[in-house]
Amino acid sequence: MxxxxxxxxxxxxxxxxxxxxxxxxxxxxxxxxxxxxxxxxxxxxxxxxxxxxxxxxxxxxxxxxxxxxxxxxxxxxxxxxxxxEYASGGTLKSLIESRGGRMEEREVAYYSRMLLLGLSSAHKKGIVHCDLKPDNVLVFPREEETYHLLKIADFGNAKKVWEKEMHEPGRASNHRGTLRYASPESVMYGIHGKPTDIWSLGCVILEMLTGQRVWGANSTCVEIILKLMLMKPEIPEFVSNIGTDFLDKCFEKNPEKRWTISMLMRHKFIDDNFSCDVRFGGCRTNDYSDIDWSFSLPQR
Structure with missing residues (x-):
């Protein structure tokens, strides 16, 4: 064309x-x-x-x-x-900035669900995004709808789950994508599996809730790496208990214990803020066809 x-x-x-x-x-x-x-x-x-x-x-x-x-x-x-596709609404980053601060939890939960479904589509095909961040999420405004439609973009750093990792001993970091949103295992060991995207999702959700960049806007690369090794992102007290618990599941340091998409889709943070009669861009929000439900859900 x-x-x-x-x-x-x-x-x-x-x-x-x-x-x-x-x-x-x-x-x-x-x-x-x-x-x-x-x-x-x-x-x-x-x-x-x-x-x-x-x-x-x-x-x-x-x-x-x-x-x-x-x-x-x-x-x-x-x-x-x-x-x-052209996203006339810009990026999620610009949407967050337009709010002049934090978004309401209900709106964040709706957008979180869209991002979970997008990641589920990729993970089902064995694709790990490796660079999920507000800049790489596009906003599609919708008439007569309360919330916009979000779509994940920029798969330039993506990989297949079976691709070998190129870990270089002695390198300060072996991660793909943007350091600020990178998971501990990707930075320290160069491991990029499906749990890597879940950590990044947590960073994106935290940024929507607070209006602030994770690890602090002025942190250097060295400072971010040290923080990743020693702590988890700080969740403010104004975030609800279920919102805090949801983020804690995303920020589990051990990738094997980090919650999966199917687990997070059933979390109260999503369920309590979700109305099944809402449609997102022609796709029913109760369409679970992309979700792998093979994982058991731990007791909360």
């Missing part, structure tokens, strides 16, 4: 993002009138891996949708382009 880039939206570690439109009207319903294009040097493999993961996850209501790819010549160089 031929398109024209209309506006620069932002730059990331794995490419630049533009607002784009097709050069000619599309009869295909899959082709929207406006979409986002992520572009990177054709020699880069990261964006191509991201496209591969998005193709595997096509159809998930809570993962950003990919429409295709092409190669263009721009300023004499070959550029690899991936066409994706």
């Amino acid at each position: 031929e398109f024209r880039k209309l506006k620069f939206l932002g730059a990331g570690a794995n490419g630049n993002v533009f607002l784009a439109a097709p050069c000619r009207p599309c009869d295909d319903l899959v082709c929207p009138s406006l979409f986002a294009v992520k572009s990177a040097n054709c020699l880069s493999t990261t964006l191509k891996r991201e496209k591969m993961f998005l193709d595997e996850l096509f159809g998930s209501c809570y993962i950003v949708e990919c429409f295709g790819h092409n190669v263009s010549i721009e300023e004499g160089r070959r550029v690899y382009n991936v066409m994706m």
Whole structure:
């Protein structure tokens, strides 16, 4: 599909993002009138891996949708382009900032459920995101709805659960993605399994609840690593008991004891703030088809 880039939206570690439109009207319903294009040097493999993961996850209501790819010549160089959904609401980071502080727990619980369902879609395919953070969650405003639709994006650091880890002894950190949202095992041992995404989810939820970045906005990389080794993120007293308990399950230091998606979906923090008659972007919120229920739920 031929398109024209209309506006620069932002730059990331794995490419630049533009607002784009097709050069000619599309009869295909899959082709929207406006979409986002992520572009990177054709020699880069990261964006191509991201496209591969998005193709595997096509159809998930809570993962950003990919429409295709092409190669263009721009300023004499070959550029690899991936066409994706355009999120007019920006990112979860901008949504948090627009609140001017913390969000209400009910809203946070709704968004947490969407993120759990998105992660479940990925984990069911054996994909670990490895870089879940507010910047990588897109916001899709919905008319006549109380809350927005959230979709997980940016799978440039993702991996398959069976991929070998490249742990380098002596390195300060062996993690993928953004250090601030990284799990202890990923930083200290270079281990990136499904529990890694759960820790990152806890960091995102804490940021929604407090309006503050985990580990403190001004912490250096060394300070964050030391804090990861010695403590858990601090949960303020104004967070409810069930909210605190939910976060404690995400921030379990031992990844083998950290709660799974299926466990967290049944936690009171989700259940007590969830109304089954609400629809999210055409997907019923009581659709549990993506959830692996094979894990037993510990007594609370």
